[in-house]
Amino acid sequence: MAEATKQDDTAEVTTARLCAVGDLAPGEARRYDVAGLRVALVRIGDDFHAVGDRCSHEDYSLADGEVFAAECQIECAKHGSMFDLLTGDPRSFPATKPVPVYTVVVDGDDVSVVVP
Ligand code: FES
Numbered sequence: 001m002a003e004a005t006k007q008d009d010t011a012e013v014t015t016a017r018l019c020a021v022g023d024l025a026p027g028e029a030r031r032y033d034v035a036g037l038r039v040a041l042v043r044i045g046d047d048f049h050a051v052g053d054r055c056s057h058e059d060y061s062l063a064d065g066e067v068f069a070a071e072c073q074i075e076c077a078k079h080g081s082m083f084d085l086l087t088g089d090p091r092s093f094p095a096t097k098p099v100p101v102y103t104v105v106v107d108g109d110d111v112s113v114v115v116p
Contacts, residue, residue, distance in 0.1 A: 002035040002115055015105055015112040022109070024048070029074060031063035035115045039102060042085055044069045049085035050102040050113045057081055057095035 002016045016035040024030055024043040031053045032039045040053035040063040049072070053062050060078040067074050073082045073091060081095035088098040103114040 003112075014115040016115050017110050017112045018050075019111050020109045021106065021111055024111075027067050027069055029063045029065065029067050031061055034113070037102070037113070037115065039113055040074065041104075041111065041113075042067055042074055044072060044085070048104040048106060048111055050104050051083060051085060051088050052100040052102075054099065055081065055083075055095060056090065056097040056099050062099065 002014050018032045018034060018041050024041060026043050026045055029040055029042040032041055038053040039050050042049045051062060055062055055076045057079060060076055062074050062076055062083060065075040065077040072085045074085060075082050079094050081093065082091040083099055084091055088101040090096060105112045105114060
């Protein structure tokens with residue numbers, strides 16, 4: 001469920017909770033459908049990254065792909081394009097367009113994304 005949160009005096013952001021910290025093991029990726037977003041949440045070590053879960057090549061779930069922790073990338077399981085989890089940019093063909101990147105908020109045990 002999306003929730004409006006005031007982070008300072010000027011900006012109010014809306015976040016949507018995805019899961020608890022312990023729900024994802026390091027190196028794991030999982031798809032979440034929240035607040036109209038289709039999100040691939042990836043855990044690398046204690047860090048979480050969220051990108052659009054729709055491969056920009058042919059609408060395939062990126063959460064089904066392999067996570068490359070050292071490179072901070074995820075591979076599309078369908079044709080092998082690698083996507084940078086920090087920028088959303090494809091790092092190999094056949095995909096040529098980026099996927100969206102969402103800001104992750106970890107608050108206590110809750111992992112959420114900022115709804116754009
Ligand atoms: S569907 Fe992802 S690379 Fe083709």
